[in-house]
Amino acid sequence: GFVAGGGYTAGGRAAGFAPLPPVYPDAVLPLAPKEESHFPLCGAVPQTAGEVLSEKTKVAARMSGGHKGQPEEWILAVVQRYNASTSKYVVLDVDAGDDPFGLSNFGTKQHTIPARFVIALPTSEPSHYSTYNEFKAGSTVLALYPDTTCFYKAYVHTPPSQLPPTPQQRHDYLIEFEDENEVSGRSEAIRVPQKYTLRLPS
Numbered sequence: 001g002f003v004a005g006g007g008y009t010a011g012g013r014a015a016g017f018a019p020l021p022p023v024y025p026d027a028v029l030p031l032a033p034k035e036e037s038h039f040p041l042c043g044a045v046p047q048t049a050g051e052v053l054s055e056k057t058k059v060a061a062r063m064s065g066g067h068k069g070q071p072e073e074w075i076l077a078v079v080q081r082y083n084a085s086t087s088k089y090v091v092l093d094v095d096a097g098d099d100p101f102g103l104s105n106f107g108t109k110q111h112t113i114p115a116r117f118v119i120a121l122p123t124s125e126p127s128h129y130s131t132y133n134e135f136k137a138g139s140t141v142l143a144l145y146p147d148t149t150c151f152y153k154a155y156v157h158t159p160p161s162q163l164p165p166t167p168q169q170r171h172d173y174l175i176e177f178e179d180e181n182e183v184s185g186r187s188e189a190i191r192v193p194q195k196y197t198l199r200l201p202s
Contacts, residue, residue, distance in 0.1 A: 022146030027193035028170050029125040037126035043133035043160075043194055047120045052082045053089070060142060060151045060198055061091045062117035074142055074151035076196075079118070080110065087115045095149035119198050125171055129161035135173070135197065137162075143175045144196035152177055153200060157189040166191070173197045 032042045040048045053059065061077040077091035093109040119142070126133040135141055135156045143154040160171035172193050176186040 022190060022192075024144070024146070024193050024196060027195050028168050029122060029193075029195050031127050032124040034128045036124070037128045038130065038132055039124070041120055041123045043122055043124075043126040043129070044135050044197075044199065045122075045133050046199055052084075053079050053118065053120050055079055055081060058094075058121045059089075059091060060119045060121065060144075061089070061111065061113045062201075063111065063113075076144060076149040076151070077111070077113075077118075082115070083112075088112050089115060089118045091118065093149070116201070119201070121198070122195050125160075125194055129159070134159050134161055135199075140200050141173075141175070142198040142200045143173070143177065143192045145177060146190060146192075151196070151198065154178065154192075155186060156197075160194060163191075170194075 032039065036042060038045060040046065040051075047053070057079040059077050059079055060074045063073040063075055076094045078094060080090045080092050082089050090110055090112050093111060095109075136159055137156050139156040141154055141156055142151045144151050154175045154177045156173055157176050158174035160173055163172060163174060165171050170193055172191040174189040175192040175197065176189050178185060179187040
């Protein structure tokens with residue numbers, strides 16, 4: 001039952017607890033065996049060039065940012081289909097809140113994006129790390145900002161091979177996002193799953 005003066009203030013930051021690490025949904029990847037740790041989409045290994053991504057593939061998609069002075073905007077999306085004649089994907093923005101399929105306002109969450117601006121998310125985590133399947137410290141990457149569905153340019157502080165795993169046995173990166181409010185120009189290092197840490201297109 002409800003206790004008078006119920007403990008809404010007892011938990012959380014009021015009691016002096018450290019803030020919880022950011023929550024990333026659906027972030028645990030299967031562990032690839034050693035002989036598959038260099039396969040495409042294992043950790044930092046890119047997708048096969050020219051390969052068409054299948055329906056329901058989770059991707060980062062670059063929106064039509066990139067106007068002069070505007071930063072590029074990359075969103076978390078799902079492939080719906082590929083149009084070979086235009087070399088474009090139709091993707092669905094996953095940030096549809098309680099209406100993931102955009103049913104109430106059909107079509108607003110669909111975007112048509114050139115294939116070169118669609119990057120597949122990793123589908124497995126390496127069990128053996130190498131310079132091929134892991135971004136080294138100092139690398140510039142595209143990383144999903146906590147509690148959002150947007151990817152931003154960021155920097156690897158510590159790679160997964162040098163960081164203890166999470167309680168779920170997930171091997172994360174420590175990532176510093178660009179932050180103009182900090183003297184260094186970078187945020188504090190934040191744990192970001194490998195699934196949401198991607199190669200920044202040149």
